[in-house]
Amino acid sequence: xxxxxxxxxxxxxxxxxxxxxxxxxxxxxxxxxxxxxxxxxxxxxxxxxxxxxxxxxxxxxxxxxxxxxxxxxxxxxxxxxxxxxxxxxxxxxxxxxxxxxxxxxxxxxxxxxxxxxxxxxxxxxxxxxxxxxxxxxxxxxxxxxxxxxxxxxxxxxxxxxxxxxxxxxxxxxxxxxxxxxxxxxxxxxxxxxxxxxxxxxxxxxxxxxxxxxxxxxxxxxx
Amino acid sequence: xxxxxxxxxxxxxxxxxxxxxxxxxxxxxxxxxxxxxxxxxxxxxxxxxxxxxxxxxxxxxxxxxxxxxxxxxxxxxxxxxxxxxxxxxxxxxxxxxxxxxxxxxxxxxxxxxxxxxxxxxxxxxxxxxxxxxxxxxxxxxxxxxxxxxxxxxxxxxxxxxxxxxxxxxxxxxxxxxxxxxxxxxxxxxxxxxxxxxxxxxxxxxxxxxxxxxxxxxxxxxxx
Numbered sequence: 001x002x003x004x005x006x007x008x009x010x011x012x013x014x015x016x017x018x019x020x021x022x023x024x025x026x027x028x029x030x031x032x033x034x035x036x037x038x039x040x041x042x043x044x045x046x047x048x049x050x051x052x053x054x055x056x057x058x059x060x061x062x063x064x065x066x067x068x069x070x071x072x073x074x075x076x077x078x079x080x081x082x083x084x085x086x087x088x089x090x091x092x093x094x095x096x097x098x099x100x101x102x103x104x105x106x107x108x109x110x111x112x113x114x115x116x117x118x119x120x121x122x123x124x125x126x127x128x129x130x131x132x133x134x135x136x137x138x139x140x141x142x143x144x145x146x147x148x149x150x151x152x153x154x155x156x157x158x159x160x161x162x163x164x165x166x167x168x169x170x171x172x173x174x175x176x177x178x179x180x181x182x183x184x185x186x187x188x189x190x191x192x193x194x195x196x197x198x199x200x201x202x203x204x205x206x207x208x209x210x211x212x213x214x215x216x217x218x219x220x221x222x
Numbered sequence: 223x224x225x226x227x228x229x230x231x232x233x234x235x236x237x238x239x240x241x242x243x244x245x246x247x248x249x250x251x252x253x254x255x256x257x258x259x260x261x262x263x264x265x266x267x268x269x270x271x272x273x274x275x276x277x278x279x280x281x282x283x284x285x286x287x288x289x290x291x292x293x294x295x296x297x298x299x300x301x302x303x304x305x306x307x308x309x310x311x312x313x314x315x316x317x318x319x320x321x322x323x324x325x326x327x328x329x330x331x332x333x334x335x336x337x338x339x340x341x342x343x344x345x346x347x348x349x350x351x352x353x354x355x356x357x358x359x360x361x362x363x364x365x366x367x368x369x370x371x372x373x374x375x376x377x378x379x380x381x382x383x384x385x386x387x388x389x390x391x392x393x394x395x396x397x398x399x400x401x402x403x404x405x406x407x408x409x410x411x412x413x414x415x416x417x418x419x420x421x422x423x424x425x426x427x428x429x430x431x432x433x434x435x436x437x438x439x440x441x442x443x444x445x
Contacts, residue, residue, distance in 0.1 A: 212348070
């Protein structure tokens with residue numbers, strides 16, 4: 001049995017064709033949210049949501065329509081979707097496809113980002129013809145791009161992100177020599193995953209900071 | 223030189239402005255549909271750049287198809303990364319928040335394909351988790367890359383491919399075939415009793431990524 005994920009705006013027809021064309025769907029999870037600046041947005045989104053839920057009910061498919069608190073907050077949307085995707089994966093569910101055609105621009109882009117990071121097949125639906133366009137799977141295997149030590153360092157920095165860790169303190173937490181940690185840190189800085197900042201109390205020391213993007217890279221359940 | 227490349231749709235002046243304020247740059251390049259060049263937003267941005275003594279560069283792209291748009295944006299990014307100064311390369315930051323949904327998503331796809339630093343700039347600025355220089359190619363071995371790049375557009379017979387990949391032996395090539403097929407990058411079928419090998423849609427995307435990475439690296443080598 002398979003799960004279909006999707007983003008939804010005003011047009012239920014941008015999502016329903018994917019539910020129809022995917023075999024053995026037993027669950028649909030979709031994200032929607034209204035632009036507070038746009039007149040009638042709330043009403044239009046509510047109607048689209050109701051239509052998708054009604055279609056799924058008729059087809060005996062369970063469906064969850066998740067209303068995003070802020071459909072323009074790219075980072076929060078990406079973190080939310082990734083958490084849900086990982087939860088389904090952990091439960092052993094097969095995510096057949098993610099339809100990113102509907103919703104606000106940040107919602108669609110955040111969904112695409114999650115698909116790339118999690119290796120989920122992605123589909124668009126054409127604005128006019130409602131034809132499905134399958135995107136080639138572009139999966140980033142960061143496990144093969146970063147070394148084991150680098151991944152360990154990122155995880156430790158993520159867990160301790162509220163603290164001001166120096167290189168020496170990080171080396172102690174990782175259990176490696178300072179020179180080794182320094183070598184990996186230089187790689188991580190060049191890849192844009194971490195940055196070094198001056199220590200406020202000691203000019204000789206450097207504080208190791210995770211770039212904000214690394215939080216999205218790791219996901220919040222690491 | 224630091225170059226800020228931003229997607230642009232004409233009505234999203236504020237998003238580009240947010241990127242301009244947040245990301246340091248020496249040259250601004252906008253990517254969008256040709257019609258975006260003749261908009262009030264474009265003229266405002268152009269005026270701002272003139273005031274700082276710079277030109278605003280515009281690269282029109284055709285957004286009728288997703289992957290075609292990805293290819294066009296990749297071409298722009300590769301061109302921008304070339305620096306006429308020997309021994310140096312331009313630093314690129316890409317903002318994906320402007321323009322249509324398709325344009326922004328295609329730009330995000332391009333950033334991952336080429337390993338370009340990327341941002342989503344709106345009222346909030348979000349740095350996206352693209353590791354600089356890391357692309358989907360990095361997960362393949364040299365022999366896998368050679369295998370993928372040797373397959374003709376319409377596919378070919380495995381025996382023919384074996385000849386192309388010499389001096390690699392049959393066993394080694396069959397092993398690569400099995401791995402790539404398991405990753406759904408290849409499609410194989412029997413044709414008149416012989417194995418025919420072709421790239422799947424995912425395989426073709428990997429081939430495009432390898433091609434783009436090679437162009438990028440060749441440009442770097444030229445410098």
